Amino acid sequence: MNTPEPASTGHFIRRIIEDDLKTGKTGGRVVTRFPPEPNGPPHIGHAKSIGMNFGLAAEFGGVCHLRFDDTNPSTEDVEYVDAFQRDIRWLGFDWGQNLFYASDYYERLYTYAVELIKKGKAYVCELNTGEFKEYRGVPTRPGKESPGRTRLVEENLDIFARMRAGEFDEGRYVLRARIDMASPNLHLRDPVIYRIKKEVHHRTGAVWCIYPMYDFAHCLSDSIEKITHSICTLEFEVHRPLYDWILDALEVYHPRQIEFARLNLSYTIMSKRKLQQLVEGKQVAGWDDPRLPTLAGLRRRGYTPAAIRDFCERIGITKFNSLTDVALLEHCIRDELNKTASRVMAVLNPLRVVIDNYPEDQEEFFDAVNNPEDPTMGSRKVPFSRVIYIERDDFREQPPKKFFRLAPGQEVRLRYACYITCTSVVKDDKTGEIVELHCTYDPASRGGASPDGRKVRGTIHWVSARHAVQAEVRLYDRLFLHENPAEAEGNDFLRHLNPNSLQVVTGFLEPGLVSVNPWDRVQFERLGYFCADGVDSKPGQPVFNRIVTLKDSWGKIEKGSAG
């Protein structure tokens, strides 16, 4: 094993673990857990938690359990159980034998509940939801005690058993912890720990008709698994006293709950409900739409596990809410792909160029380096002929200052090929649109080297028209125009959708690209990083997704001078 990354210094959770190890509090053990509820798709926010829980465990020689918090059969589905397992593995983490489900503990949890009743610390409550609400009170006023609060233990035991037996309708009774109806913390005002739900569970089937609430199931599942550090998000901070109360009341093994701030990413949304709204409203193509921050979407887009892990490391762990700039995520994927992705040439918005002094029937092959960052990736031959395509943006009839690309009378280098000079422009009679350029090339510049030492400032990419292959290319951009759509005025995040988040074009690619495999990632030189779509690509007929553009300093210059 090589040494871990220069440890982005110890964040507060890492420090807590170090301290606990030092003081021997956990007997030298580190056991964390990632506890998703399988009721929505894994997204990059989960990745932050996954990376931390599995990462911390690995760092301290411990283990991290994967435990599904499946205590609410009405909202959960195996679809998401599978998705979490698939995506955690994809991210590169391994729970080994430690795959658990809260539903595995139902019998045991029931026994704990009975024990609580016997201790006089839980009781059956017959209040309906309206009454329940009224009795609970509000933060500024204490609640009232439920009539059930004084019920005898024997009677509580009897009713609870009959709840389990299915004798009552949903809502007729709940089991509540007997704590303090006057507590300033609402979660301590005799919280519900079991409710009747006549639902078929995705794992236990119809065996149960009562299900434990999160607060009851979670702490005890942690306890059963001998978790040392139970890391969760900030909104559970007010639940911690209840977490502690239950474990103390039952006198069982007591993990420590630690809270951190969840991830927010700019120009996107992370809430299950909103993601679902996008999918169901057909604003996107599905959970794996490449514009979504779901792990399936990011994967489909072409993001790598390493880049996502890197991102999760860089964002850090704190206790305050923040909005992380998506530019950091983009930096992470560019950083990796710059080192690993093969360079190829592709023209996405073609302009036909005829090289008048190049013989009609001639063709030749130029050497092109596959990756200037990595010589071991070798080179390839790229075909050249009299008619080529260049990017429309690389020509200006009236070039602005500092425009180093092609313009009438201006010379430019064709990447790896030769120098050409534009001699004339052909336009459509009616529309005035430029339809074709005529150029001459300098035979002495073959291979792209300067024959006489003259400097050519611009280098543009190209594709031989005769040899080009065509492919569908999907140009993705951020899904929202607003930096923080979830917080946007009017509460209507859909209003801020980017109407141009997807643009589909037909690209002209150098011929070698027909043989890419699905999921292969390449750099289209000067344009960006692209991934052969893993679903829609067919043998010999790839479809490309743009992962991220290259940094475009010319775009900035031009934008700046125009403004």
Place this chain on the structure above:
RNA sequence: UGCCGGAUGGUGUAAUGGUAGCACAGCAGACUCUGGAUCUGCUUGUCUAGGUUCAAAUCCUAGUCCGGCAGCCA
């Protein structure tokens, strides 16, 4: 306005009583057969007011602002 948590450049974070640092973004320059990459430099910050101290982002007091909590969701 009850309870809990929080506040460091544009953004994300580090510094736990001793030179406010790093990354992203931005700007400027160098280099370049990708206006990419790389390299160099630069701008910008401790919520406010008091206090303790030789010394405060850090400790104390008061205030301001932000987030969370009133599901039989997690």
